[in-house]
Amino acid sequence: MPSSPSIEAEVMAAGAGAVSLPPEAWLELLALCQDESADRALLERLLDHWRVAHRADHAAVYLEREDRLELELASPAAGLAGARGLAWPQGMAWPQGMPGMPGMAGGDEGLPPSMEAAAASAAALEGADLGVVTFPGGCLLYSPRPPAVEGAAGGLGIEHGPLPLLLLSSLKILRLRQEIKDQQFQVNYRVVELESLYDVGLAVAATLDLEKLSEEILLRAVSLLDARRGALYILEGSRYRLQRTFGGDAAPWFEGGGPESESEKTPQIGETPATGETPKTPPSVRLRAFLAGESAAPPSELLPGAHYLLGVPIDIDGSPRGLLAVGDKESRRGVGPFPPSDRRTLGLFANQAAIALENARLHLQALEKERLEREMQLAADIQRRILPRGAPEVPGYELLGWNRPARQIGGDYYDLFQRQDGRVDLVVGDVSGKGMPAALMVSTLHSALHLLLDQVGVGPALLEMLNRHVFESSTSNKFITLLLAELEPASGRLTYLNAGHNPGILLHRPGNAGAAAEGAGAAAAELEVEELGASGLPIGVLSGSRFQARAVSLEPGDLLCIYSDGITEAESPADEEFGTARLLALLREHAHRPLAEVLEAIQAATGSFSAGLPQGDDQTLVLLRRRLG
Amino acid sequence: MKAGTSMTDSLNLTVDRRDGLAVIYTEGYINNQGGEEIARAAYKLLDEGFKVLLLNLAGTKIVNSIGISILIEIIEKMIEIEGKLGFCCLTPTIDKTFHIMGLAQYAPIFETEERAVAELAQHRG
Numbered sequence: 001m002p003s004s005p006s007i008e009a010e011v012m013a014a015g016a017g018a019v020s021l022p023p024e025a026w027l028e029l030l031a032l033c034q035d036e037s038a039d040r041a042l043l044e045r046l047l048d049h050w051r052v053a054h055r056a057d058h059a060a061v062y063l064e065r066e067d068r069l070e071l072e073l074a075s076p077a078a079g080l081a082g083a084r085g086l087a088w089p090q091g092m093a094w095p096q097g098m099p100g101m102p103g104m105a106g107g108d109e110g111l112p113p114s115m116e117a118a119a120a121s122a123a124a125l126e127g128a129d130l131g132v133v134t135f136p137g138g139c140l141l142y143s144p145r146p147p148a149v150e151g152a153a154g155g156l157g158i159e160h161g162p163l164p165l166l167l168l169s170s171l172k173i174l175r176l177r178q179e180i181k182d183q184q185f186q187v188n189y190r191v192v193e194l195e196s197l198y199d200v201g202l203a204v205a206a207t208l209d210l211e212k213l214s215e216e217i218l219l220r221a222v223s224l225l226d227a228r229r230g231a232l233y234i235l236e237g238s239r240y241r242l243q244r245t246f247g248g249d250a251a252p253w254f255e256g257g258g259p260e261s262e263s264e265k266t267p268q269i270g271e272t273p274a275t276g277e278t279p280k281t282p283p284s285v286r287l288r289a290f291l292a293g294e295s296a297a298p299p300s301e302l303l304p305g306a307h308y309l310l311g312v313p314i315d316i317d318g319s320p321r322g323l324l325a326v327g328d329k330e331s332r333r334g335v336g337p338f339p340p341s342d343r344r345t346l347g348l349f350a351n352q353a354a355i356a357l358e359n360a361r362l363h364l365q366a367l368e369k370e371r372l373e374r375e376m377q378l379a380a381d382i383q384r385r386i387l388p389r390g391a392p393e394v395p396g397y398e399l400l401g402w403n404r405p406a407r408q409i410g411g412d413y414y415d416l417f418q419r420q421d422g423r424v425d426l427v428v429g430d431v432s433g434k435g436m437p438a439a440l441m442v443s444t445l446h447s448a449l450h451l452l453l454d455q456v457g458v459g460p461a462l463l464e465m466l467n468r469h470v471f472e473s474s475t476s477n478k479f480i481t482l483l484l485a486e487l488e489p490a491s492g493r494l495t496y497l498n499a500g501h502n503p504g505i506l507l508h509r510p511g512n513a514g515a516a517a518e519g520a521g522a523a524a525a526e527l528e529v530e531e532l533g534a535s536g537l538p539i540g541v542l543s544g545s546r547f548q549a550r551a552v553s554l555e556p557g558d559l560l561c562i563y564s565d566g567i568t569e570a571e572s573p574a575d576e577e578f579g580t581a582r583l584l585a586l587l588r589e590h591a592h593r594p595l596a597e598v599l600e601a602i603q604a605a606t607g608s609f610s611a612g613l614p615q616g617d618d619q620t621l622v623l624l625r626r627r628l629g
Numbered sequence: 630m631k632a633g634t635s636m637t638d639s640l641n642l643t644v645d646r647r648d649g650l651a652v653i654y655t656e657g658y659i660n661n662q663g664g665e666e667i668a669r670a671a672y673k674l675l676d677e678g679f680k681v682l683l684l685n686l687a688g689t690k691i692v693n694s695i696g697i698s699i700l701i702e703i704i705e706k707m708i709e710i711e712g713k714l715g716f717c718c719l720t721p722t723i724d725k726t727f728h729i730m731g732l733a734q735y736a737p738i739f740e741t742e743e744r745a746v747a748e749l750a751q752h753r754g
Contacts, residue, residue: 185701188730189694195725220722223693228660246691247658330661330695 021049021163029166040073043174046167047075053163056131056142063138063175072138072174135168137175193345196220200352210360214244217324217356221349222246225342227326228335229306232353234314234322238284243322245303254301256287291323293343303327310338312350316358324350379439380408386446392418394489398625399424400595404566405618411438412564412618413445422489425453428562428622429482429539430501437478444473445480445539458486463497463536463547470540479540483532483562492554492626497547500538502565503531505584507591509557509628527588532562559591559598560624566617570606578609595623639663641688642670649753650746651679656688664699671703671714680712681752683745687718697730704735713752717745 021029032042043061051059060074133140203216214232222230229247233240233254242252289295291313298309306327314322324346328335383405391399401416411431418424427449431441448469452462463484470480483504485496496504508528536547554560563583570578586605590598599621606619640663643654651674657663671682684700686692692700707714716727717739727733739745 185694185698185730189697192726192729195729196722199722199725219691223691226660226693226695330693332661332695332698334661 025049039170039174039177043167043170044073044075046163046170047073050140050163050167051075051142054131054142057144059140059142061138061140061171063171063178135171138171193224196224197348197352200349204352204356204359208360208363210243210356213356213360214353217349217353218244218246221324221346222326225310225326225338225345226330227310227328227338228330229303229327231303231325232314232322233302233325234357235320240323247327248303248305250303251301254299256284256299287323298325307335308337310342310346312343312347314350314354314357316354321354321357324353376408376436379436380405383409383439383442386443387414388416391416392424394418394424394487396489396627397424397487398595398623398627400599400623401621402599403618403620404615406566406615407435409436409439410434410618411442412566412620413442414562414620414622415446415449416622424487424489425458426485426487426562426622426624427482428501428564428620429480430564430566430618430620431480432478432538434618441470441474441478441480444470445482449484458484458495458497459549460497460547463499463539464545467499467539467545467547468543471543474540479538481538485532485560485562487554487624492556492558493551494554494560495549495551496532497536497549498532498534499536499545499547500534500541502563502568502580503533504560504562505580505587506530506532506552506554507559507561507587509555509591512555512558527591529584532560554624554626556626556628558626559587560622561587562622562624564618564620566615566619567602567606567621569617570610570619571613571616572609573611573613578606582609595625598623640666642666644670644674646674646677646679647746649679650681650683650749651677652683652685652742652746654685654688659686659689659692659696659700661693661695661699664696668699668703672706675706675710675712680707680710681749682707682712682714683742683749684714684716685718685742685745686716686720686723687742689723690720692723692726697726697732700732701730704732708735713749715739715745715749717742 029042029045032038032045035041047059047061051057058075061072063070063072131142131144133142200217200220204213207213218230218232221227227247229245231245231250232243234243235241239253239255242250286295286297287299290298290309291311298311302311302325303309308329309325309327310329311323311325313320314324326338326342326346329338329342387403388401391401399416401414403410403412403414405412411434413427413429413431415427416424429442429445431438431445433441445466448466452465456462456465463482466482470478480499481501482499483496483501484499485494485504487494498504506529508530510526510528512528530552532550532552535550537545539545561583568578568580568583572578582605583602586602587598590601593601602621640655640657640659642656645652645654653667653670653674655663655667659667667684674682704714714736715738716732716736718741719727719738724738727738732738737745737748739748
């Protein structure tokens with residue numbers, strides 16, 4: 001700035017005509033020079049001397065800070081108070097900050113861009129005659145400006161001596177110290193940033209409380225980016241739900257998270273105007289462009305009222321799960337836009353948020369699974385109590401029941417109970433489907449069956465009433481196959497109703513099945529088979545189903561087997577079914593052995609057949625043999 | 630705090646003047662605005678003659694770099710006038726930040742207000 005003489009110029013101009021200070025003043029300055037902690041005091045004393053030498057009433061040093069000049073010190077010293085809002089000089093309000101140096105970023109809009117212009121502006125505003133001296137990194141203003149003297153560079157015309165040199169040196173030292181301090185501050189704050197990311201990482205690993213983590217992540221992002229506001233949204237369907245906000249309200253929901261449709265792909269982001277707020281731009285496109293840093297215009301619902309916004313997506317494996325946004329970056333002068341480096345920092349916090357969200361989701365899933373397992377275990381306990389704990393002792397007969405569900409709980413049901421008059425009821429049922437729904441149907445079947453047996457006894461009416469009940473109380477695709485039989489022990493007469501269930505197998509001891517078998521030997525192969533086939537549709541298929549009761553006779557040595565299809569449909573690794581023929585062969589082979597051994601043989605055979613494959617269906621077996629003699 | 634709840638960015642100050650010591654209680658964000666409010670309160674207390682100040686940050690969860698720089702200025706001012714400034718009741722995050730930023734070197738940090746008052750009382754004139 002040619003019109004503003006520098007201190008160096010003044011030094012050159014001063015020549016031998018130095019300002020003379022009293023010896024005690026030099027001694028004081030010397031003492032201050034030797035005291036490392038007295039930089040500022042030295043500068044203040046030098047400025048005082050300089051002001052006096054320049055016959056100025058007031059002098060002030062401004063130092064360059066970022067894009068503006070900050071008042072550093074003043075003479076008289078009381079003037080420094082002006083920087084904190086008090087008037088300086090007396091009755092004159094000088095700004096604490098001034099617009100930047102030429103070539104640097106401009107200051108607030110509307111203020112002059114250069115220091116000279118600023119000084120002139122201040123002088124014009126305040127009516128003062130200001131003098132300006134520039135030096136690297138700052139300037140010195142003084143008032144009033146002395147008249148120009150011929151021969152002095154810049155026309156100051158005052159004898160200076162070493163004072164300006166000392167003042168310049170002190171200012172340089174002060175500025176360097178300030179720069180070091182600022183640099184140290186930045187380095188330290190970078191450490192805070194790294195520590196913060198590390199701490200959030202630890203917090204994410206240590207807790208699954210999404211609420212706390214969201215708050216932690218948002219607070220740290222806001223503070224580290226010097227933001228005034230912030231918000232964390234989680235994507236739910238096509239909408240973003242507000243999880244946390246800081247520094248002001250934000251919309252609880254806003255659209256824009258849906259998948260990109262073909263119609264949305266048509267507008268080219270690169271062609272979007274700078275505002276990005278064209279009415280035809282779909283919200284999801286606008287949001288994606290904003291989060292990708294390609295557009296400065298976010299959806300209006302995101303931190304409404306904020307002047308400057310920065311947002312990044314929260315992605316898990318490339319799939320959007322939410323967004324993290326901050327608004328209005330703070331400086332000592334107010335708020336402004338976020339620099340590009342802040343996007344990276346915010347992105348790191350978004351990554352932590354993504355991990356926290358995923359952990360919390362997996363944790364919730366695990367909790368839900370655990371809850372379901374507990375419920376299944378409870379249901380299994382209830383179902384075990386439904387099934388009989390043993391078979392009733394029936395004189396002249398052997399009776400055995402067995403059930404093994406494919407899962408924790410099953411859809412098979414069997415029951416064995418003896419009435420007061422000695423009759424014995426046998427039930428084997430199979431509910432369509434598996435798991436909890438089937439188990440609930442089993443429970444319904446058990447309750448209804450016991451109630452009806454007491455009311456109407458074994459017969460078509462029972463099954464018809466049961467059928468109506470099940471039909472009305474279950475979904476359309478649910479049904480039950482059921483074989484219900486009632487034995488009169490004394491006669492061996494067995495009345496049965498088969499509602500779509502696998503036929504029961506009755507093996508007659510040779511000679512027991514009528515004329516056809518008479519005279520046959522006792523060999524197993526000659527045992528005669530009688531099937532207890534279906535006499536109606538499964539329960540629950542049609543509301544008006546009819547059922548027919550049939551009867552067979554159990555003679556001494558005869559063996560009855562009622563089973564569920566889990567036995568005959570057990571599969572081998574070659575996808576072959578165990579089948580009725582294999583079951584029948586086993587029954588023939590072991591017909592004369594105790595029922596427990598017959599059961600063991602069937603279990604062993606089906607297990608061997610499946611060769612370790614998981615059991616595909618529930619297995620149930622009821623065996624009844626009339627003893628010989 | 631419920632999900633979606635807004636956390637405020639404003640700072641509320643309360644000052645408790647005691648015998649030779651003043652405690653400034655903060656509640657909210659120590660940012661540019663909050664820091665300036667603290668500075669105003671601190672300089673007012675200095676003008677009133679208090680040379681020992683305690684900043685109780687129990688109600689503050691968040692502080693940014695601008696707020697820290699203002700707190701540093703207050704510490705420098707306290708050193709300049711040979712006064713004493715202390716902090717107490719900091720969150721672990723703010724405590725760590727103050728240590729890294731060097732504030733703890735010049736202004737002691739105490740876990741409790743009682744302990745801080747007891748220690749700072751020694752500096753009362």
